[in-house]
Amino acid sequence: MMCDVFLFSFKFLILAAFCVTFSQSIPIEGDHYEHAAILDAAPIAAHVEQPAYPKYAFHYGVKDHQTGDIKSQAEERDGDVVRGQYSLVEPDGSVRTVNYHADDIHGFNAVVHKSDPAGHSGDAAPLYNHALLDHY
Numbered sequence: 001m002m003c004d005v006f007l008f009s010f011k012f013l014i015l016a017a018f019c020v021t022f023s024q025s026i027p028i029e030g031d032h033y034e035h036a037a038i039l040d041a042a043p044i045a046a047h048v049e050q051p052a053y054p055k056y057a058f059h060y061g062v063k064d065h066q067t068g069d070i071k072s073q074a075e076e077r078d079g080d081v082v083r084g085q086y087s088l089v090e091p092d093g094s095v096r097t098v099n100y101h102a103d104d105i106h107g108f109n110a111v112v113h114k115s116d117p118a119g120h121s122g123d124a125a126p127l128y129n130h131a132l133l134d135h136y
Contacts, residue, residue: 094117096115
């Protein structure tokens with residue numbers, strides 16, 4: 001049994017060596033760069049669509065007294081500059097308001113303000129800053 005395994009392995013190695021030797025002796029005809037002619041004939045797109053200038057503004061608000069979900073957000077983008085504000089009523093009744101600004105020079109910056117729960121009635125929805133959208 002051991003002799004059969006050895007004989008099979010030996011035959012396999014001889015066959016593999018023959019295949020490698022034979023494949024090395026086959027001449028490769030033609031230039032390796034023949035595909036360049038195909039690329040030269042390919043059509044070049046005459047019209048390349050430029051990406052649109054990024055500019056938007058939005059705002060929304062939620063005031064659901066049944067679930068206690070009271071929040072709002074406003075944001076605007078002009079090119080690579082983004083400004084916005086969001087606010088929400090925390091479980092303790094205080095209002096958290098975040099004003100943020102992001103650009104390529106300064107990165108993302110946010111300023112967080114939190115109102116005193118005693119100064120908040122719980123009914124008023126937080127207001128977004130309408131001044132952010134005035135210039136549109």
